Amino acid sequence: MKIIPSILVQSEEEFKTQITAAEDVLEMVQLDIADGKFVPNTTWADPDVVEKSTDLDIELHLMVKNPLHELERWTATEQIKRVLIHFESVENFEDILPTLHAYGWEIGIVINPDTPIEVLEPYISEIKSVMFMGVVPGFQGQKLIPEVLEKIKKFKSLHPTVFTEIDGAVNEETLPDIIASGVDAICPGSAIFGNDRMVKENVERMYNIINKLTV
Secondary structure (H helix, E strand, O other): EEEEEOOOOOOOHHHHHHHHHHHOOOOEEEEEEEEOOOOEEEOOOOOOHHHHHHHOOEEEEEEOOOOHHHHHHHHOOOEEEEEEHHHHHHOHHHHHHHHHHHOOOOEEEEEOOOOHHHHHHHHHOOEEEEEEEOOOOOOOOOOOOOOOOOOHHHHHHHOOHHHHHEEEOOOOOOHHHHHHHOOOEOOOOOOHHHHOOOOHHHHHHHHHHHHHHHH
């Protein structure tokens, strides 16, 4: 199981602090981008600063109303390897797939807790990953919605080779149940960046739990 922490920040300074702390510990991070329309809050994200600040691989989690418009800003950012787009953010996901493929990034679909996995079926051959929201998207610090774990189990039984992630309410307390779902990657936010411990220690603590429960 991979740890791909989510960076949800309000300023350039906050981003640089978190990305610097992650540099020597992780292989990839997730950058959350919120527009205040698809979700109620907004976040900081500047492609030029990101490109100059890190060599880490990045996946973009777009919590925005117009994902194609947002992605135009990131076409020159070499660190971007995967883009994660909410199924609920567009009227017809099929309409945007040609443009997404043209960019050359890995494509992932994100579904909210109340969206059924059946909506994914038409796109399985077109995408590389699925991310399940463990909470209603937009804010860190919410409680995990347990029904999401059952959705992951069902999806993995149908599509075991599709890379899966979970974002929201990922912490040391919820991790055992999350591991049991069979998900391939976790995207903790505040559990990695939001306490008094060093990022490295938080990551190591999570990997210790993972290693004990996946032997």
